[in-house]
Amino acid sequence: MIEILEPFAPIEELNYSLYKQYGVHVFIKREDLSHPYISGNKWRKLKYHLLAAQAQEKQHLQTYGGPYSNHLLATAAAGAKYGFKTKGIVRGEPVSNPILKLCSLFGMGLAFVDRERYKILVQEALQENSNTTSYIIPEGGGGALGEKGVAELVQPWEYQHVFTSVGTGSTMRGLLKGMQDANNLGTVQGVVVLKGAEAMAQEFINFPAHSYQLHFNYHEGGYAKSNAELMQFIKDFASETGVLLDQVYEAKMIKALNDLIAKGSIQSGQKVLALHNGGLSGLLSQLY
Numbered sequence: 487m488i489e490i491l492e493p494f495a496p497i498e499e500l501n502y503s504l505y506k507q508y509g510v511h512v513f514i515k516r517e518d519l520s521h522p523y524i525s526g527n528k529w530r531k532l533k534y535h536l537l538a539a540q541a542q543e544k545q546h547l548q549t550y551g552g553p554y555s556n557h558l559l560a561t562a563a564a565g566a567k568y569g570f571k572t573k574g575i576v577r578g579e580p581v582s583n584p585i586l587k588l589c590s591l592f593g594m595g596l597a598f599v600d601r602e603r604y605k606i607l608v609q610e611a612l613q614e615n616s617n618t619t620s621y622i623i624p625e626g627g628g629g630a631l632g633e634k635g636v637a638e639l640v641q642p643w644e645y646q647h648v649f650t651s652v653g654t655g656s657t658m659r660g661l662l663k664g665m666q667d668a669n670n671l672g673t674v675q676g677v678v679v680l681k682g683a684e685a686m687a688q689e690f691i692n693f694p695a696h697s698y699q700l701h702f703n704y705h706e707g708g709y710a711k712s713n714a715e716l717m718q719f720i721k722d723f724a725s726e727t728g729v730l731l732d733q734v735y736e737a738k739m740i741k742a743l744n745d746l747i748a749k750g751s752i753q754s755g756q757k758v759l760a761l762h763n764g765g766l767s768g769l770l771s772q773l774y
């Protein structure tokens with residue numbers, strides 16, 4: 487029997503000059519502290535997949551991701567921790583990088599497939615789960631089980647705004663579900679890190695329009711695109727607050743929050759919660 491304990495992910499107020507200047511109280515939920523490699527939302531999204539794999543008596547986990555996927559690494563580390571063999575299907579040409587090396591250290595077998603084939607396999611993965619010896623976890627760990635795990639992180643809160651970064655949107659859907667379940671009134675603010683992803687709005691229309699907002703202007707050039715200004719922001723923020731942000735997701739989310747405060751969209755006296763969804767291996771892999 488595997489037992490998955492509630493992770494350590496405290497809420498801390500951020501001590502940051504901009505927030506003082508505008509009189510906004512910004513808190514951060516340190517999901518990044520839950521585990522160094524099964525980090526943040528990936529931990530939340532994996533929980534019910536792991537329990538389902540166990541219930542189905544599967545000994546192997548198979549999942550999908552890009553060569554810098556936080557989800558692949560989380561699955562590798564969680565598989566090792568909870569006694570599953572793991573296989574990662576990696577998008578694109580065979581490459582080596584610190585993330586994939588960590589996956590290997592945790593015993594994950596890696597198979598590289600070209601982008602065309604990868605797309606097909608990822609679609610197939612959404613259907614499977616009865617005909618194989620492996621439990622298939624969808625790309626990014628999403629789906630209903632992933633969202634259920636995320637919903638659990640919500641408590642009865644009194645924040646006017648809850649910020650999250652948005653990749654596939656599973657985390658934001660789970661968060662919205664959790665906010666509803668807890669009868670929280672705050673608005674979920676989703677900062678989309680992909681360029682040209684406006685069609686994604688369709689995937690949220692089942693939630694009341696007043697309960698959330700999606701922001702499409704903070705992708706900084708697109709998914710995983712970084713620049714000197716963003717890296718400088720990470721440095722300034724870390725040195726002022728003690729909190730590291732990854733360049734793919736969390737730095738863009740906090741930059742968006744700061745911009746909305748500076749523009750007056752978030753007002754003096756309001757309380758804001760930002761989810762830190764982890765991803766720091768991705769930052770470190772750029773520094774090594």
Ligand SMILES: *Cc1c(COP(=O)(O)O)cnc(C)c1O
Nearest residue numbers: 653654655656657735763764765
């Ligand atoms: C995967 C990931 C996200 C995106 O989560 P989605 O559920 O795909 O929207 C955000 N932040 C970090 C650090 C991640 O690893």
